[in-house]
Amino acid sequence: MLTKLTSVVFAVLGVALLVMGGQLLFAGGSPFYALMGLGLLITAYLLLKKRPVALSFYAVLMWITVVWIIWEVGFDKWQWIPRGDVFGVLGLWLALPWTVRALTGNARRFHPFLGTTVALMIALVIGLCFYDPVPQEGTINNARVSSGSDVAAQDWTAYGGTSNGQRFSALNQITKDNVKDLEVAWSYHTGDVRQEGDASEYTFEATPLKANGMLYLCTPHNEIHALDPETGAVKWKHTPPKDRSYLQQHQTCRGVSYFDSAAAETAANASQEPALCRKRIFNATTDAQLIALDADTGKACTDFGTNGVVDLHANMGEVRPHALMQTAAPLVAGKLVIVGGSVMDNGFNSGNPSGVIRAYDAVTGRLVWNFDPANPEQTQPIAADKNYPYDTPVAWGTLSADLKNGLVYVPFGNASPDELGIERDANSNTEKFRDALVALDLNTGAFKWRYQSSNHDLWDRDNPSQPSLLDIDYQGKKQPVVVLPTKTGNLFVLNRLTGEPVYPVNQVPVSTEGGVPGEKFAPTQPVSSLNFIPQPLTEKSMWGITPFDQMACRLDFKSLRYDGNPWTPATEQGAIIFPGNIGVFNWGSVAVDPERQLLIASPVRLAYKYTLIKRTPETATERKFTKDGQPYWNENFHGDYAIHIQQLASSLGIPCIAPPWGRLVGVDLKTGKTEWLRRVGTTKNLNTTFLPGRFPIGFPMGMVAHGGPLATAGDVVFHGATADNFFRAYDSTTGKLLWETELDAGAQATPSTFMGKDGKQYVVIAAGGHGSLGTKAGDSVVAFRLK
Numbered sequence: 030m031l032t033k034l035t036s037v038v039f040a041v042l043g044v045a046l047l048v049m050g051g052q053l054l055f056a057g058g059s060p061f062y063a064l065m066g067l068g069l070l071i072t073a074y075l076l077l078k079k080r081p082v083a084l085s086f087y088a089v090l091m092w093i094t095v096v097w098i099i100w101e102v103g104f105d106k107w108q109w110i111p112r113g114d115v116f117g118v119l120g121l122w123l124a125l126p127w128t129v130r131a132l133t134g135n136a137r138r139f140h141p142f143l144g145t146t147v148a149l150m151i152a153l154v155i156g157l158c159f160y161d162p163v164p165q166e167g168t169i170n171n172a173r174v175s176s177g178s179d180v181a182a183q184d185w186t187a188y189g190g191t192s193n194g195q196r197f198s199a200l201n202q203i204t205k206d207n208v209k210d211l212e213v214a215w216s217y218h219t220g221d222v223r224q225e226g227d228a229s230e231y232t233f234e235a236t237p238l239k240a241n242g243m244l245y246l247c248t249p250h251n252e253i254h255a256l257d258p259e260t261g262a263v264k265w266k267h268t269p270p271k272d273r274s275y276l277q278q279h280q281t282c283r284g285v286s287y288f289d290s291a292a293a294e295t296a297a298n299a300s301q302e303p304a305l306c307r308k309r310i311f312n313a314t315t316d317a318q319l320i321a322l323d324a325d326t327g328k329a330c331t332d333f334g335t336n337g338v339v340d341l342h343a344n345m346g347e348v349r350p351h352a353l354m355q356t357a358a359p360l361v362a363g364k365l366v367i368v369g370g371s372v373m374d375n376g377f378n379s380g381n382p383s384g385v386i387r388a389y390d391a392v393t394g395r396l397v398w399n400f401d402p403a404n405p406e407q408t409q410p411i412a413a414d415k416n417y418p419y420d421t422p423v424a425w426g427t428l429s430a431d432l433k434n435g436l437v438y439v440p441f442g443n444a445s446p447d448e449l450g451i452e453r454d455a456n457s458n459t460e461k462f463r464d465a466l467v468a469l470d471l472n473t474g475a476f477k478w479r480y481q482s483s484n485h486d487l488w489d490r491d492n493p494s495q496p497s498l499l500d501i502d503y504q505g506k507k508q509p510v511v512v513l514p515t516k517t518g519n520l521f522v523l524n525r526l527t528g529e530p531v532y533p534v535n536q537v538p539v540s541t542e543g544g545v546p547g548e549k550f551a552p553t554q555p556v557s558s559l560n561f562i563p564q565p566l567t568e569k570s571m572w573g574i575t576p577f578d579q580m581a582c583r584l585d586f587k588s589l590r591y592d593g594n595p596w597t598p599a600t601e602q603g604a605i606i607f608p609g610n611i612g613v614f615n616w617g618s619v620a621v622d623p624e625r626q627l628l629i630a631s632p633v634r635l636a637y638k639y640t641l642i643k644r645t646p647e648t649a650t651e652r653k654f655t656k657d658g659q660p661y662w663n664e665n666f667h668g669d670y671a672i673h674i675q676q677l678a679s680s681l682g683i684p685c686i687a688p689p690w691g692r693l694v695g696v697d698l699k700t701g702k703t704e705w706l707r708r709v710g711t712t713k714n715l716n717t718t719f720l721p722g723r724f725p726i727g728f729p730m731g732m733v734a735h736g737g738p739l740a741t742a743g744d745v746v747f748h749g750a751t752a753d754n755f756f757r758a759y760d761s762t763t764g765k766l767l768w769e770t771e772l773d774a775g776a777q778a779t780p781s782t783f784m785g786k787d788g789k790q791y792v793v794i795a796a797g798g799h800g801s802l803g804t805k806a807g808d809s810v811v812a813f814r815l816k
Contacts (some may be wrong), residue, residue, distance in 0.1 A: 031131045035122065036076035042115070043069030049580045056587040058568055061097050062580055065090065065116070081133050081140075084123055088143040091120050091150060101569045106157040107730050108687050111572060111579035117154075120147050163689055163731070167704035169627050169697050169762050173742065176623035178499060179432070185239040185781040188284040188358035189618070193498040194429040196620035197740045198782045202790035204743040207815060208758045208768045214791060214814040215261035221248035222808050223800070226273035228280035229660070232777060233797020234616075234736065236358075237810065239783035240287040241308050241324045246795065246810060247282035251314040255327060259785040261812060265327035272316055276351040278373050278662055279315070280800075283427070283616060283778075284358030286311040286366065287324065288391045293364045306330035309391065311366050313355030317341040317348075319368060319389065334394030341370065345382050346416040349373070353382040357616070362430035362437060362471055366391045369424030374445060374489070376661055378452075378668030381445045383416075384423035388437075388474060398474030402441065402462035408474035420444050422463045426616055427495040429511070431525060435471045438498070438511055438525070442491025446665050447610075448599055448639060448672045450487055451547045464490055466513050466521070468528060478528035482515045484551035487544075487599065488639075489610040489674075490516045494618035501626050501698045503531055514619050516612025517595050518562035518632060519555065522701070532701050533558045543590065544598035545641055545670065554596050559701045561613050561632035561694065565593040566605065572687035573679050582685035585677065589638060599639035601670075605677060607686070609637025617737030617750060617779055621698070622761065628696040629746050629761060631709060631734040636677040636686050641670040682718035689731025691751060693738070695764050705764035709734055710751030713771075716803035723805070727753060735799055737779035739792070749776030749794050752804050756780075756794055756811075772796040772811060775804025789814045 043066045050062030068090045075083035094116050102108035122128060124147040126138035133140075181190030182199040189196050203211070223231040237246040243264055244256040253267040288309040308324035319341055321333035329337030341355065342348055352373045360367040367388045372381050386400040396410040403418040411417065422441040429438045441462050453460060461479065464486045468477040483490045494514040501508050501522075511525035522532040536553035544550065556562065568586050573579030591597050591605035598604060611633060619630040642653040644665070653671035655661050663672045677685045684690055693709040696702065710732030715724040736750030745767065746759040754775050758768040775798040782792045792813045798806035 031128065032076055032079055035128065036073045039069050039073035039076060039119065042119075043067070043073055045577065049577060053580055053583050053587070056584060058583050058587050062576060065094070076132070079132060079134070083132065084129065084140045084143040087120060087123055088146040091116060091146050095150065095153070103162060104157060104160055105162050105687070106154070106160070108572065109154070109157065110574060111576055114574070115576055117150060120150070161708070163706070163708055165703070165706040167695070167763070169625065169695055169704045171625040171627060171697060171699060173624045176500060178623050180623060183784045185237070185783050186287050187238070187361065188236055188286065188427050189429070189495050189497070190781070192360060192362050192430040192432060194427070194495040194618065195497050195499060195623060196618065196737055196779065197622050199742045200782055200784055200790050201741065201743040203741065203745055203792065203815060205745055205760045205767055208743070208745050210816045211758070211768060211792070211813045212816050214259070214812040216812070217256060217261040217810045219248045219252065219254055219808040219810065221250050221252050223806055224273065226275065228275060228277035229800050230279055230281070231800040231806070232279070232281040233795050233808065234281050234283045234778045235795045236284045236779045236781050237793050237795065238285060238287050239781065241289070242786070243324070244793065245285050245287065245310050245324070247285050247312055248808070249280045249282060249797070251282050251312055253285060253310060253312055253322060253327065256810070258783060258791065259787050261810070267322055267327045269314070274351055275658070275660055277315060277354070278351070278660065279354060279356050279371065281356050282312065282315070283356055286359045286361045288361045288366065290392060293391070305332045309333075311359050311361065313341070313357065313359045313368050315354045315356065317353045317355055317370070319359065319366070321394070332393060339389060339394045341368065344411050344416050346419065347380070348382055349377065349380070352376065357425060357427040360428040360430060360437065361391065362432060364391050365389065365397060365471070367428055367437060369426070369428065369439065371425035372423055372445060373662050375447055375663045375665045375672055376445070377666045378446055379420055381420050383418060384421040384441065384444060385417045386424060386439055386469070386474070400439070400469055400474045400476070403458050405458055405462070405476050421459050422465070425491070426493050429496045429498055430471060431498055432471070434526060436477060436525065437469045437471045438496045439467045439469060440492035440494065440496055440513065441465045441467055442493065443486050443489060446668055446672065447489035448487050448641070449665070449668065449670060450485055450549055451669055464492060466492060466496060466511070466523070468525070480521065480523055480528045482513060482519060482521060482555065483517060484554055485549065487548070487550070488596065488606055490612070493612060493615045497619060497621045498525055499621050499623040499626070503699060503701070512619065512621060512628065514614035514630065516608065516610070516614060518560050518608060518613035519557040520559045520561070520619070520628070520630070521557050522559060522698075530557075539594055539596040540592045540598055544600060548598065550598060559696065561630070562595060563608060563613070563634045566591060566607055566636065566686060570687055571685050572683070573685070574681065574683060578679035578681050578683065582677070582679050585638070585685060599641050599672070601641050601643060603638055603640040605636055606639050607636040608633070609635055609676065610674060611635055615735060617735065620738040620740040620746065622740045624742060626698040627761060628698055629693070629738045629740050630696070631691060631693050631738060631748065631750060633733055634686065634690050634692070635684060635733060638675045638677050640673040642673060643670055644668060691732045691734040693748065693759065693764060695761060707764045709748065710755070711753045713753045714805060715752060733802065735777045735802055739780045739782060741782060747780045747782070747792055749778060749780060749796070752802055754796070754805055773805070773809050774798045774807025775802070777802065777804060785814070
């Protein structure tokens, strides 16, 4: 009976492998699975006939499998899983004493060939556990030298530490030698959690500020909480009404901004009478309001705008519900507070809010200047009865400023529709600023220079990251640079005074044929010498946890268009876009240490499937892939095509491409060389479709990281962001993991650090999860200090 049952199992698996493997073979894919299906069917027949040769035959199949695996993927243990797990388990079952005895009909319990094969395979797998081909070992040996630039130290007064966006602190009480002694100093719960009616992408991504003797942060619903930095006790709270809606694409607030009027005043006006609210907290909200609160009390600064509020809908024309939002911290630079904006992605083909950049007087709320990509020369404040043109590129990330040179840096992205260029005017001003880093005069908004990070973007390749400013010694010359991370994976290093590349940039030829009728393609795309553009995919790159979901991914790969580069045109049949619209880099940006001239980044590897769905005049407002009561972004109503974007994943919800999906890297900016690279994050707490709860085991595969790193003068890098709810510290010199702790929820945020009045250095991070990534939700803010 045991032999017959075993035979049935082999037969069922053999048929399944033969069917799916045959489909893959006829699609031009690997013949292995079809042949293995035949092998299992032969084994099943031999078992049914109780022929002992079945054991030797299957041992041969196991050796063929191992040779094939090594030929396809070498010795990457994670890629062995879908190729060998089922076959290994079957071999182990056949080699067990009771299976051998039942088949041979005597007291023999060990089959020499199969038993030895299984033992060797187990030894090989154990050996693989101690080998990983992905990490790159290295050391950044740059000595620490004072940079002379404005860096965060005792406080953390801006989203990126200071207006230069470095995410670096000069504090060094916590070092790579004592970071293992960190403990929780306090934790705080905001009480702002997702409820029915809220957006699906409900995320707590805030970076807390430390200024004015308090810690300031915002919640997804734009509540502002002021805490005691050393205890987490509440000083004051601002709790506006909550407008819950499934149409809100991003229910998040990544940070607030701090303004001290005394620090901003010049000697010429220092004798002026103090204004109301001398110290202010600014918040740009998801319903497009810019609010000013007294930093001491949380009360509205009534001299700012209208009772403390500037309505960012002003001069925008008709704005559809939830089509205009703010998710980034505004930039405070001198006596100005400067904002970009975010719009709903591809909900409608036209009539999308302007991407204008607006600078307001931080005291009065008066509009000082505006930079409209459609009219770049007209920076004088717009007339009250005029509107900014629709459908221009937006800058939804946080801006940066060089206060010494009087420049503000705007990382413009795309304009809706992101993935279609049929109606674009190549000669328009809008096209000049699409996906462009733009430098403006801080005081007037006058255009200084621009650098386009992609040409004719058809893939949603926004510039999502706050640019980082520092000086580097490159090729024997001190260079004032701005570092721009991009979704494609480029890290453009430009002279921040001129916009000229400091690191070489090549224009590489890309796909220019196919796509949809009427579409146009740029013949080249820029590639920086410093980049983390992922290696092209092949069928061998497909992954899964069994042969079956891996075969499904292989079939997808064979059926979809993919040109072997990040600029594959989207089609009506579907195309693989790698990297996808989450990008290699996103709003978390990078951290730069200006004293050692190094850069820390966490590049992501995820592929997506883009499918264009044709519209006609009769289907202009018809939902093509969403249902009533669901968000409709990417439907692109009244456009030529709807745009359906899906992660390239198996039916189990697992990425089709092999891990790592997230990495941490260290770059020597003096040379532009990546000195170390490691996987970051584990599978623990992963939300899956095949388990009732979260994945309980932490396999260190390298997980998606959504959030930024923090570097310190203690030669430590702090990083949360990964999908496993952990917060970690690394050696910035070598990338070695030094410390980790599990949080109550996903820490998809960027940490900050400060010195408390008790003389202790604190590191603080928000842990509230990410709706789209499926990490565990919460409302925690957690601070750490040395024991």
